[in-house]
Amino acid sequence: MQSNEAWWKESVVYQVYWRSFRDTNGDGIGDLRGVIEKLDYIQSLGVTMVWVNPFNESPDKDNGYDVSDYYAVMDKAGTMADFELLVAETHARGMKLMMDVVVNHTSDQHAWFKESRSSASNPKRDWYIWHDGYQGRPPTNWRSYFNPSCWELDEASNQYYMHSFAVEQPDLNWANREMRQEIYKMLRFWLDKGVDGLRLDALALLAKPTIFADVENPRDIRYLTHNAGLHQYLQEMNHEVFKHYDMMTVGEIAFATPETGPLFVDEERQELNTLFHFEVADEMPEWDMLRFKRIQRLWAEALDGRGFGSQFLNNHDHTRQVSRYGNDTDYRVESAKLLGTMIHTLPGIPYIYQGEEIGMTGVRFETIGDYKDIAMINRYVEEVGKGGDPAVVFRDLQPLSRDNSRTPMQWNDGPYAGFGEAEPWLQINPNYEKINVEQAEKDPDSVLAYYRKLIALRKANLIMVYGDFTDISDDDPHLYVYVRELEGTEWLVLLNHSAEHRTFAFTESCFGNNGLSLKLKLGSYGQTEVYWSSEMPEMELKPYEARIYEVI
Known part of the structure; x- marks a missing residue:
């Protein structure tokens, strides 16, 4: 699978959506001080890196992904001193800190854009994408992620600017070298402050299409991504910034496939360390075992010997995994453990989104x-x-x-679920009285207790990081069974992704010449049989049960 060892490949990342994590100043919005306050809890999980969503100065039209000052901390999050303390306290606990940076676009309130739109002759005009209209309408029929058009008319100049997301988020022009150098300068500023990793937002969109013309199907916005010049920009970014720091980079790469994805993380190409692709979270609306198996197999084959991937099923942009891909009613705890087991045993770096480790669920509010x-x-x-x-x-x-996925973190069953003293910016999930950290800490069979065991197992056994991957469950629509192998050691992972008891039948090819004997390393239902042998050629798994065995 991967022979070159590196600390970042052995990472377990915990994502903190800070505005929904912990409010310490009573304004109803989480803050960096709240992250600091809960670092001991985060450390207790065993994770090695903390990823914090954007906290730069922002009008907050898109929850911080519209940056108006790359060098400042927004008031809602705190101060630069708070950030510096967060770095120091994270490092003091033996963990690393990953910063979320937005380099495809800025806020329309950023000083760069204000200059750019001030006149067609302004030196920063070319720092953004400006274009004339066509016969009284926008330049093209392209959509944005958030709007029917990715073009907004600036009446003062009678030209349109491009925005791949909200109207208030104009796209930067990466073809402008001067602008790129300013981005690199900004990245170095934060890395020099001690940041250990960068999560790079919307990277697939940096390079714009070479021809501005209507497309046949504007809703299929792949035309906004993977355009000529993208890899040159990333290689330049690596040369100018990344290679000079002992750090980790993960790119958000929309519409990446097993064919295109390795280009971003191939270690010979010197672009990124790892990437997020969205063949699952964006493109698989509900659980589809056969589709998921196919995605995992193709990516494992594509990255084998070339680069490293990432594993996640939910984050701040996607519905919580136990509601979307598990069973958040009768088998919430069981399916939460199963999904966690899967993410931490498949090839790639596992990511935990805050609250996932206690089995937090999605929510249905009453009105828009x-x-x-x-x-x-x-x-x-x-x-x-x-x-x-x-x-x-x-x-x-x-x-x-x-x-x-953005409802406030559920710490206890008290007022506002322990999130803070004031009414939160977003309603709390009503099930917080039953699902919260305080309750989970008291239960030795909780999702939280299981996650700690799972992470400890991964950290102590590099086979879960570097081991080869072989799926032996074929086209079974409910059972996912695979082998991880490293230097002669084999582990077997068995997952029953269904609400029924299921039986996995081992074939002769599984046994080898000497039969098959297994020692249980971790089971989601607690200790079942510690040892198992091929004298019993079938293994029954309970609903949403997960087991990890070592072949002995």
Whole structure:
């Protein structure tokens, strides 16, 4: 699988969406001080790196992904002193800190854009994407992620600027070398402050299409991504910044495939360490075992000997995994453990999104007014404006709203779930009285207790990091069974992704010449049989049961 060892490949990353994590100043919004306050808890999980979502100065139209000053900390998050303390306290606990940076676009309130739009002759005009309209309409029929058009008319100059996301998020022009150098300077500023990793937002969009023309299907926005020049920009970024620091980089690469993905992380190419692809989270709306197996197999084959991948099923942009891909009713605890086992035993770096480790679920608010997700709200307005039934549109948008994963962290069953002293910026999931950290800490069979065992097992056994991967469950729609192998040692992972008892039958090829004997390393139902042998050629798994065995 991977012969070159590196500390970042052995990482277990915990993602903190700080505004929903812990509020320490009573304004209803989480803050960096809240992250610091909970570092002991994060450390207790056994994770090695903390990823913090954007905290730069921002008008907050898209929860910090619209940066107005790359060198400042937004008031909602705290101060630069708070950030510096966060770095120091994270390092003091033996963990590393990953910063989330937005380099495809800025806020329309950024000084660069204000200059750019001030006149067509301004030196920074070319730092953004400006284009004339065509016959009284936008330059092209391209959509943005959040709006029906990615073009906004600037009436003062009668030109349009491009925005791949919200109107308030104009895209930077990466073809401008001067602008790129300013981005590199900014990245070095934060790395010099002690940041150990960078999560790079929306990287697939940096290079723009070479021809600005209408497309046949504007809703399929792949045309915004993977354009000529993208890899040259990333190689330049590596040469100018990354290679000079002992750090980790992970790129958010929309529409990456097993064919294109390795280009970003091939160690010979010197671009990124690892990437997020979205063949699961974006492109697999509900659980599909056969599709998931195929995705994992193709990516494992594509990256073998070339680079390293990432494993996640939820984050701040995607519905919580136990609701979307598990069973958040009858088997919430069991399916949460199963999904965690899968993410931590498949090839690649595992990511834990805050609350995942206690089995937090998605939410269904009562009205569109209860939601804060700009993507959902804009889509609701668009569809209702086209004549859609408001109730139907609302119902259809609820399951995948980004607010499903953004409800405040559930620390206890007290007021506001222990998030803070004031009403939170986003409603708390009503099930916080039963699902919270305090309750989980008291239960030795909780999802939280299991995650700690799972992470400790991974840290103590590099086979879970560097081992070869072989799926031996074929086209079974419920069972996922695979082998990890490293230097003669073999581990077997068995997962029953269903609400029924299932039986896995070992074939002769599994036994080898000397039969098959297994020693249980971890089981999601607690200790079952510690040893198992091929004298019993079938193994029954309970609903949503996960087991990890060592072949002996």
